[in-house]
Amino acid sequence: MFGGFFDKLKKGLTKTKDNFTEKITDMLSGAITIDDDLYEELEEILITADIGVETTLYIIEKLKEKIRENKIKDPNLVNNCLKEVIVDILGEENSTINPKETPEVMLVIGVNGVGKTTSIGKISAKLKNSGYKVLMAAADTFRAAAIDQLEVWSNRASVDIIKHQEGSDPAAVVFDAVQAAKARKTDVLICDTAGRLHNKKNLMDELGKINRVIDREFSEVHRETLLVLDATTGQNAVEQAKQFMEVCPIDGIILTKLDGTAKGGIVISIKHSLNIPVKLIGVGEGIEDLQEFNPREFVEALF
Numbered sequence: 001m002f003g004g005f006f007d008k009l010k011k012g013l014t015k016t017k018d019n020f021t022e023k024i025t026d027m028l029s030g031a032i033t034i035d036d037d038l039y040e041e042l043e044e045i046l047i048t049a050d051i052g053v054e055t056t057l058y059i060i061e062k063l064k065e066k067i068r069e070n071k072i073k074d075p076n077l078v079n080n081c082l083k084e085v086i087v088d089i090l091g092e093e094n095s096t097i098n099p100k101e102t103p104e105v106m107l108v109i110g111v112n113g114v115g116k117t118t119s120i121g122k123i124s125a126k127l128k129n130s131g132y133k134v135l136m137a138a139a140d141t142f143r144a145a146a147i148d149q150l151e152v153w154s155n156r157a158s159v160d161i162i163k164h165q166e167g168s169d170p171a172a173v174v175f176d177a178v179q180a181a182k183a184r185k186t187d188v189l190i191c192d193t194a195g196r197l198h199n200k201k202n203l204m205d206e207l208g209k210i211n212r213v214i215d216r217e218f219s220e221v222h223r224e225t226l227l228v229l230d231a232t233t234g235q236n237a238v239e240q241a242k243q244f245m246e247v248c249p250i251d252g253i254i255l256t257k258l259d260g261t262a263k264g265g266i267v268i269s270i271k272h273s274l275n276i277p278v279k280l281i282g283v284g285e286g287i288e289d290l291q292e293f294n295p296r297e298f299v300e301a302l303f
Contacts (some may be wrong), residue, residue: 001166009291009301012283016264020049021091021303024079026240031075034067050234050263055272059085083303089272090295095252095279097123097292098130101222102187105178105214108254109207109244111195115256115282117146119228120192121153122290123280124252128157137177138163139170139210141147156287160184170194171209178217189221197201204247211248226279228254229270234263241274250253252279254290259283267298 031038035279039060045104046056059082066072099106106123110116117140124134136154140146140248144166154161162177174191193210196203214223227250229237237255244250244297253274258264258281278293 001295006297006301008289009265009281009297012259012281012289013264013298013301015260015262017302019262020045020265024029024082028075028078034073034075034078038078039064042078046220046265049265050269051265052235052238052273055089055269058272059089059268062088081301083299086268086302087295087299089268090106090299091271091277092295093277094295095277095293097126097280099188099222099224101133102132103181103218104188104222104224105181106188106190106216107193107207107210107223107225108190108228109193109195109225109248109250110242110254112143114195114228114230116140116195116228117149117153117192118153119254119256119280119282119290120150120190122282123288124153124159124190125157125216125287126290127188128159133185134159135177135181135184135186135189136161137173137189137191139173139177140194141166141168141170141173142194146192170206171213174210175213175217178214182218200243200247207248224251224270225249226252226254227276228256229266231255231258231263231266231282233263234261234266235269238267238269238273241270241276245274250276252277254278254280254282255293256282256290259289267293 027041041059044054051118062085063081108116108120136150136159137146137151147163151161162180163174177189225248227244253270253276255278280290281293282290
């Protein structure tokens with residue numbers, strides 16, 4: 001139906017399907033009538049798939065409305081209604097990582113360990129293959145490994161990198177990167193930033209400083225801030241996002257490690273409770289396994 005990408009997505013969502021769709025199908029095939037017990041069981045399955053309580057209650061409410069509207073009596077038809085409700089939440093718009101306009105500065109934020117540096121590497125490769133001129137800035141200077149890791153990715157993706165010593169000022173790295181991006185007529189400058197959420201004040205100051213440098217040195221540039229979240233952490237990822245939203249505005253989410261978790265329902269929860277679009281999802285280790293998010297394909301693969 002959707003070719004290779006769709007097959008990869010389906011494979012990547014296997015654990016979530018087992019925990020979510022399969023359970024629902026089994027439950028519905030054993031049901032005789034659509035009653036409160038059925039809704040309660042459904043509620044339980046949705047919550048265990050990490051859709052979260054608030055989003056689950058919303059889904060059940062919308063599902064009841066649809067079932068009433070369409071005068072559905074057969075439990076086997078509930079699945080299709082549920083699918084529609086989820087598509088309504090996720091919206092129909094496909095995401096793209098391609099810049100709305102160039103030049104663009106992309107700030108990538110997220111706590112350590114979520115796959116931030118790897119995501120930057122994969123995005124760089126994706127954009128380069130699409131014909132954009134890309135530059136990386138290693139502004140996560142507090143973690144020695146982050147600079148080295150980004151350098152490995154810059155070589156892999158054949159993209160230039162601007163870096164300083166470990167422990168240097170992140171805003172100074174961004175300053176140099178902005179000058180280089182302007183001189184080299186770069187389309188997209190991607191900045192890796194530190195993600196020490198436990199020290200929110202420092203993080204806020206640091207991101208504020210970086211943004212001021214961009215305002216001053218590259219005022220005409222289009223800017224996008226993307227937050228990387230680890231799908232395996234489930235509802236904790238939503239909490240993390242809420243905390244980052246207090247620190248800075250977020251334009252999109254990159255959700256990694258979706259293939260390693262049964263908590264894929266988190267995608268629905270993020271969209272409903274934060275109203276931030278999921279831009280990219282990671283469904284494997286490969287460089288091409290960070291996919292642009294297509295809501296319709298996601299729901300088809302899930303069901």
